Amino acid sequence: MSGNPAQRVDRILAEAVGSDLSSWEKHSFLPSIRQRATLTDKQEKVLAQIEAKVFGEDDE
Numbered sequence: 001m002s003g004n005p006a007q008r009v010d011r012i013l014a015e016a017v018g019s020d021l022s023s024w025e026k027h028s029f030l031p032s033i034r035q036r037a038t039l040t041d042k043q044e045k046v047l048a049q050i051e052a053k054v055f056g057e058d059d060e
Contacts, residue, residue: 005034029046
């Protein structure tokens with residue numbers, strides 16, 4: 001998945017419906033990384049897992 005964290009979070013939030021995201025993902029994790037310029041390896045892994053879950057594929 002390409003783009004900076006804010007673009008990736010916006011894309012996830014625009015696509016996600018209903019129970020696609022857990023409460024923690026939607027209200028804690030995604031807002032916490034949205035303003036970051038870079039992500040740690042762990043944050044990147046979690047974001048990639050969320051993208052795969054929401055978009056139904058691994059876009060890499």
